[in-house]
Amino acid sequence: MTMMVEGDVSSTEAPVDEAAALSAAACLFRSLGDPSRLAMVRHLALGEHKVVELTRHLGLAQSTVSAHLACLRDCGLVTSRPQGRASLWSLAATPEVLELLAAAEGLLAATGDAVILCPAYGEVPDR
Template sequence: MTMTAMETVRLDVVEAAGMTAAACLFHGFSDPSRLSIVRHLALGEHRVIDLTAHLGLAQSTVSQHLACLRDCGLVSSRPVGRASMWSLNHIDTVMDLLASAEKLLGLTGDAVALCPRYGVDALHEEAR
């Protein structure tokens, strides 16, 4: 059975939407500070003040990154007195993803870090 032109277009749109969502997910993990926060939250719940102390980041930086991760559905918070306790959602799946990323980085060696578009030098250039 062959697909009609309209069915092919619909399939292309669905695939494009899925790729866009995947790119957005990976963008959520693209900042080293956000990755550090995710890894720390994998150890358990933390307050913003705990994360700032552990990671050496400014409170405003941690709060902005937590807001990004929350908007992506990766973290959530619950009130405890005047503070909020932040936790990682879908912890097993997130940790599986990060473990797979580490495995892939091991296989590619320095290629990712040396990439002229997204490697270490490109990150430093972007920060300027």
């Protein structure tokens, strides 16, 4: 996916459907927008894991972990390979995913985690 920034025109590249690129980017961010899926991605950055290991680490039900992994797989972020009766899960594009997570952490640091206060997407404090 290539998203063009306004004024970024290259004569060697084919024109980009900006609406399609933005839609794909929004889908990517939604796939990482669930705290459990994001925790799985971060844990898989350490290496391959079985569902039972992720279940134990995250404290989630096996069915929940499997559903989140299916979502991440369908988005192209994780892959699995059989090992006996189980599957080993890993990141599909490890360097790019780690780069994205690092950029997100940098942005959160730069904004002082202001997104938490966002009335639309932030966390609502307990009342």
